[in-house]
Amino acid sequence: MAQTLEALSRRMTSMQDIRSIVHTMKTLSVINSAPYEHAASAIAAYHETVLLGLHAVLSQVGPLDVGPPVNGTKSFVVFGSDHGLCGNYNEALAAHLTQHMAGGSERDTILCVGAQMTDALSDLGMTPQTTVFPPASVDGIGRLANQLTQQLADIQNSLGSGDMAVSLAYVTRDGPVGQRPVVTDLLPLDPGLVRNLQRKPWSSRSLPSFSMPPSEVFQALVRGHLFASIFHAVAEALVTENAARLAQMQQAEKSVDDRLESLGSEIRSVRQSEITTELLDVIIGFEALKKKRGNTASQPKDVLAETHSGGPRQT
Template sequence: MTQSLELLARRTASMQGIRSIVHTMKTLSVINAAPYEHAARDIGAYHDTVVMGLHAFLSQVGPLEPNQQAVTTTVLIAFGSDHGLCGNYNEVLARFVVEQRDNTAAPFTVLCIGAQMADALKDQGIMIDTTFFPPASVDGIGRLANLLTQHLDELRGKTAAGDMAVSLAYFMREGDNGQKPTLTALLPLDRALLQDLQTRPWVSRSLPTFSMPPTSLFQALVKGHLFASLFRAAAEALVTENAARLALMQKAEQSVDDRLESLIAQTRSVRQSEITTELLDVIIGFEALKKNRERAAVHRPPVTLRQTSKPEP
């Protein structure tokens, strides 16, 4: 069905407005991702400082006794998104959490970041213990990390017996443009890391010293490790969320550009058809007028000229 120029013009204007919105969202994704990427990189330096403090602590206290308590509670923290326009970000992570739950024998407690992530987990049949609001800025990442640390302390206090394992589920960057869901063990502390710190010599002419009780200092270092790890996971989740939104907006922009090219081609075709029709109408009208004149000239009676005698003088 041939579309009118007016209809095509309205559709083209509407598509150009959509393209403007998509381009704006793509630009915002790039702008928003940069501060979170810087935060994820900067928290790494803080975590290195915490690890160095743990190394100094172990060099003076000596090897830690291995924990003989069995894991009786498993806590998994899922970092989702509430901002939308990032595809099936929450759904993919929810299915990943289901796989981790199926591989865990201990009781499973889920802490969720984001209401949309909570809905995605509930659709997979997972009950949520607590839902936290995702950070809206870089400053909110520290707030969220503190809230999660406090909540983990409360859960640890409610554990009657045994140890508590904590893992983080979030999207992590893979390569230049890829991302994948990952699971990071937070507690108990990595035995390989502790073993490396215990056997590594302290390289300095000054020996570390501390005045706090060893138990309090160790707990403070563990809390610092928890905070840095939670902060990094939240920042990485926000970076990958904006990367997913950017990829989706790039596909949408390409789709809109293809649609605009199609509408412009249709507009040119319809305009050319209308111009051709108008020219044909002019030509047909001219030919009809010409034939009418020729027909009138054929049927017109001849004109006779009379000679008048010249008067005699």
């Protein structure tokens, strides 16, 4: 059905408004990514300090045996998105976590970040024990990491055992424009990491010393390691979320531009058709008026001819 010029103009205005919104969302995605990237870099430096402390303790207390938890209980911390406009971010992570948890224990618990992530997990038959809101800015990352660390400590105390496995599930960057869901084991400590710290020689001639009991120092450093790892996972998830949103907005902007170009062509075609129709109406009207004037001008000549010939002929 042919569109009128007025209707096409309204659609063009609406699409231009949509493009303005998409461009704004794309700009916000770029702006929001920078603070989260800086936060990830900052917590990496803090994490190095925690690992240095672990190195100091392990160099003094001797070998440490790291094995799987005795009770076989695992806690998964899942970082989703509540802001939307980033594709199948939550669904892809939920599907990946489902595959990772296949064959697990019924006592496994899930701490979920994001209400939409909770819905995605529920659709796959997994019910999180706790749901918290994701941070709205970079200032909320530290508060969220502290909250999750405390909740994990409460779960550990409720188990009545010092052994508990903790894994983090989030979406990380994969190349310049890609992303992929990952599940990383956080506790117990990676045996490879512990062996490297135990074998690594102390870099200074001044040996480290501490006044607190080694077990308390070690537990405090493990909590620091847990906090830094959760903080980094949150920052990385937020960077990836904004990168995914940026990719979605770029695709939307391209689609809107293509639609605007198509509407512009339609408007030009309809305008040209209306101009052609108006010109044809003018030409047809002019020809009709010219013909009418020609007929009117020829009638007096006939009457005059009859007058000069002595009047009309008699039959």
